[in-house]
Amino acid sequence: MKKYNIIFYDCVDSTNLEAKRNSQMEDRTVFTAVTQTGGRGRLGRKWFSDENGLWMSVLLKPDISPAQCSFVTLVAGLAVCGVIENSGIKWPNDIVLGSKKVCGILTEMSSSAEKLNYIVCGIGINLNNESFPDELSNIATSLYLETGGKTDREMFLNRFLSEFEFYYSRFVENGFSCLADEYRKKCITLGKDVTIIRGDNSYPAIAVDINENGELIVETENGTETVLSGEVSVRGIFGYV
Ligand code: BTN
Numbered sequence: 001m002k003k004y005n006i007i008f009y010d011c012v013d014s015t016n017l018e019a020k021r022n023s024q025m026e027d028r029t030v031f032t033a034v035t036q037t038g039g040r041g042r043l044g045r046k047w048f049s050d051e052n053g054l055w056m057s058v059l060l061k062p063d064i065s066p067a068q069c070s071f072v073t074l075v076a077g078l079a080v081c082g083v084i085e086n087s088g089i090k091w092p093n094d095i096v097l098g099s100k101k102v103c104g105i106l107t108e109m110s111s112s113a114e115k116l117n118y119i120v121c122g123i124g125i126n127l128n129n130e131s132f133p134d135e136l137s138n139i140a141t142s143l144y145l146e147t148g149g150k151t152d153r154e155m156f157l158n159r160f161l162s163e164f165e166f167y168y169s170r171f172v173e174n175g176f177s178c179l180a181d182e183y184r185k186k187c188i189t190l191g192k193d194v195t196i197i198r199g200d201n202s203y204p205a206i207a208v209d210i211n212e213n214g215e216l217i218v219e220t221e222n223g224t225e226t227v228l229s230g231e232v233s234v235r236g237i238f239g240y241v
Contacts, residue, residue: 006029008033009032011035012031015031015036023117031056031059034051035049036049040106041104047106053124053128055122056123060168069107069116071171074176075167077105082163082166084102097146100140101140102126105122105124106121108120123160126143127142127151193205194218205218207234
């Protein structure tokens, strides 16, 4: 396996920000912190980051185009699923266990129009939380709450990196198409009635497929639509999944 250089912190604002501040460092550098004071989620949300989780960001410098960057989220999702038995992926970037979210992924990049400078793939996994703040308890869960066992952060990190390398190296060498079938199998969103939430606008749809660009294909009352990961939230009609 290619070498990952791991940097451990007690506390940072956000491991994604720390990775970006250190983007001159080598490919496959991992920034991980016990707690984050300003953990960041998708669509500008905050990410709850107390001492019970694994918060990490992987700095990557692959020779791919900026357009392919969003695949790294899907690759990381497959890797987390490889470590957490019985988990599934809620497209594009939530890992679900039971019927709640156990992990979120926030991939960011720096690029010019055609040249990618670097990618920061941030992954947050709720490991040992015994409870969550009220506003999260309907959607968030932890490995502990689902399995009854506590998980060692470093052991999880090492297992994750070995799964990540497995999928990531295939993606960089052969493109996402070689992983698409496996992603479809793990994706619990497919076949579900969902609500597409675009800003203030929301409407019902059925999720039918993931295309070769990693985008979600949905059927709506106005026909087939392609949903890009950066722009929407997808919710099940009865709740989070
Ligand atoms: C989401 O589901 O909205 C994405 C959450 C991503 C959280 C992780 S925790 C490690 C890294 N640092 C951050 O500030 N965010 C990501």
